[in-house]
Structure formats: C-alpha cells, structure tokens
Amino acid sequence: MLRSVILAASRSSRVERLVETAPYTRDVVRRFVAGTSTADVLGVTRKLVAGGLAVTIDFLGEDTVNPDQAIATRDGYLALLAALAEAGQTPAAEVSVKLSALGQKFDEELAYECARAICAAAAEAGTTVTLDMEDHTTTDSTLDVLAKLRDEYPSTGAVLQAYLRRTESDCRELATAGSRVRLCKGAYREPESVAYQSAQDVNKSYVRCMNILMSGSGYPMLATHDPRLIAIGEDRARWFDRGADEFEFQMLYGIRPEEQARLSAEGHTVRVYLPYGTDWYGYLMRRLAERPANLMFFARALTSK
Numbered sequence: 001m002l003r004s005v006i007l008a009a010s011r012s013s014r015v016e017r018l019v020e021t022a023p024y025t026r027d028v029v030r031r032f033v034a035g036t037s038t039a040d041v042l043g044v045t046r047k048l049v050a051g052g053l054a055v056t057i058d059f060l061g062e063d064t065v066n067p068d069q070a071i072a073t074r075d076g077y078l079a080l081l082a083a084l085a086e087a088g089q090t091p092a093a094e095v096s097v098k099l100s101a102l103g104q105k106f107d108e109e110l111a112y113e114c115a116r117a118i119c120a121a122a123a124e125a126g127t128t129v130t131l132d133m134e135d136h137t138t139t140d141s142t143l144d145v146l147a148k149l150r151d152e153y154p155s156t157g158a159v160l161q162a163y164l165r166r167t168e169s170d171c172r173e174l175a176t177a178g179s180r181v182r183l184c185k186g187a188y189r190e191p192e193s194v195a196y197q198s199a200q201d202v203n204k205s206y207v208r209c210m211n212i213l214m215s216g217s218g219y220p221m222l223a224t225h226d227p228r229l230i231a232i233g234e235d236r237a238r239w240f241d242r243g244a245d246e247f248e249f250q251m252l253y254g255i256r257p258e259e260q261a262r263l264s265a266e267g268h269t270v271r272v273y274l275p276y277g278t279d280w281y282g283y284l285m286r287r288l289a290e291r292p293a294n295l296m297f298f299a300r301a302l303t304s305k
C-alpha cells in the first residue's frame with residue numbers, strides 16, 4: 001500500500017516541487033545520487049574507484065517524449081564518456097542506459113541509433129554499456145535492441161528482472177559466451193499475469209535465474225542488496241569456480257556501502273550503480289518505494305532545519 005502511494009507520488013509534479021524546494025533535500029538526494037553535473041559524478045567515481053570499487057553510471061532521464069530530448073540524453077552520455085576517458089576512469093567505469101530516455105516509447109529506431117552512438121563512444125573510451133530494463137511492456141523491444149547492438153558491440157550488457165515469469169527462459173537465452181547479464185529483482189509495479197507478486201516467489205526465481213547464469217558461459221552481474229541472495233551468490237561462485245573476473249556483484253550507490261566494501265575486501269568485483277543528473281526525482285522515489293523505512297530518514301531531512 002505504502003509502496004503504491006510512493007510510486008504514485010513519483011509521477012506527481014506537485015510532490016516533485018515540494019521535495020525539490022524542501023530545506024535540506026540536497027543532503028538526502030546526495031545519499032543516493034552523485035550530483036547534477038559531470039564534474040560531480042567524476043568526483044564520486046574517483047573516490048569509489050580509489051576504494052577498490054567499479055562503477056556503472058546512469059545519466060538520469062526517463063520518459064523522453066520527443067526526439068530533441070533523446071538526442072540531448074545521447075549527447076549527455078557522449079560527453080560523460082569523453083570525460084571518463086580523459087580522467088583515466090575507464091574501464092573501471094562503464095555506463096547504464098535506459099532506452100526510454102533515448103525515445104524507445106515513440107521511436108524504437110531512434111533509441112537504437114542513439115544507443116549505438118553511445119556504444120561506439122564507450123568502445124572508443126575503452127569501456128562498455130549496459131541497457132537497463134524498464135517495465136514489462138518494453139522487455140521485448142529492449143532485448144531486440146540489445147541483440148542488434150551486440151552484433152557490433154558484443155560486450156553490451158542486458159538487465160533481466162527475476163520478478164518476471166519469463167526471465168528464467170531469457171536467462172537461458174543469454175547465458176552464452178561473451179554475454180553480460182545483470183540480474184535484479186525488478187523495480188516496477190507489474191501485474192500478476194506477467195510477474196511473481198510475493199517476495200518469496202521473487203527470491204526463488206532470483207535463485208533459479210542465478211543458477212542458470214552462474215552455471216552458463218556468460219558474465220553474470222548479481223545486482224542485489226539482499227543478504228541471503230548475496231550469500232547464495234558467494235556460494236555459487238565457489239561451486240562454479242568463478243573468480244573475480246568471471247562475475248560481479250552490483251549494488252546501488254548509497255545502499256549498504258559497508259557490504260560493498262566487505263565483498264570487495266574479500267576479492268570480489270563489486271560495481272556500484274551511480275546515478276547523476278538534474279532529473280533525479282523519479283529515481284529517488286523508486287528507491288524510497290523499495291524500502292519505506294527510508295521514508296523516515298527522508299521525512300526527517302525534509303522537516304529539519
């Protein structure tokens with residue numbers, strides 16, 4: 001119930017204005033978002049990489065409604081990749097891209113062309129791209145675009161969401177040599193017809209999918225903060241004899257940083273998903289919806305002086 005209210009608020013421009021203008025919002029946002037400028041994200045990247053972590057950077061922007069916005073997002077990524085290369089932060093830093101920010105909802109071909117330009121710039125900079133996954137109505141389109149991009153840029157990564165009933169089968173398709181797959185639980189509100197609804201069913205699906213990816217010949221990226229799933233991931237890495245360059249853990253910036261440090265200290269590759277940009281509101285609200293306990297933290301900061 002609370003989750004639905006927060007997800008509804010994530011689409012309300014009135015609540016957005018309230019949040020933006022509240023005192024001390026900046027400190028709360030900064031817990032989950034690296035800042036608004038390229039300089040901000042480079043600064044945070046340097047710190048994380050110096051601490052032994054890898055990063056994947058998301059230039060925030062969703063629900064692009066016209067080609068100009070799509071081109072602006074593409075150009076934002078091109079500038080980011082050039083800055084990362086110049087700062088010597090690749091290949092530790094890669095980028096994550098939402099096709100909806102590149103126009104997928106109204107012109108799939110435009111989204112593909114923009115993503116292709118970003119993949120080319122990433123290859124030039126010595127790094128790679130992962131395509132984020134959004135709500136289930138976009139899954140087929142995103143996997144189609146991925147397949148086309150991988151013809152030219154085989155290291156382009158995909159995200160699969162364990163809450164979708166189809167995902168075990170998608171994992172089988174993608175657990176092949178050279179394929180990079182980020183496995184997450186899934187962050188959108190989805191109907192029962194396509195998605196498991198209970199936490200237990202989602203967790204069981206995550207383990208089945210993880211088994212397929214870890215026993216396959218691709219490069220699994222286990223994106224979760226869930227202690228039990230991380231422990232199972234560590235166990236499967238031992239069982240399938242996967243070293244630090246054969247799979248990785250991924251977590252969101254600002255969430256369980258001590259666990260990120262622990263896994264890294266144990267010799268695992270840990271990549272932090274690092275969002276930045278002025279369009280941070282929808283992202284922040286989804287993080288709050290995942291864990292309503294964060295609301296208290298947020299509410300305190302909004303009301304304190």
Ligand code: FAD
Nearest residue numbers: 132133184185186187223224225226250251252273287291
């Ligand atoms: P949960 O059961 O939600 O959480 C387990 C524990 O982690 C919690 O008990 C708590 O201790 C901690 N935790 C989790 N979330 C929070 C939080 N917000 N604040 C504080 N503590 C928290 N989803 C998509 O749909 N598409 C994507 O492309 C996508 N990309 C992602 C990339 C990365 C690197 C990661 C880590 C997640 C991504 N997600 C994506 C989000 C994902 O689907 C989940 O919504 C999110 O990771 C929470 O699920 P969980 O596995 O951490 O488990």
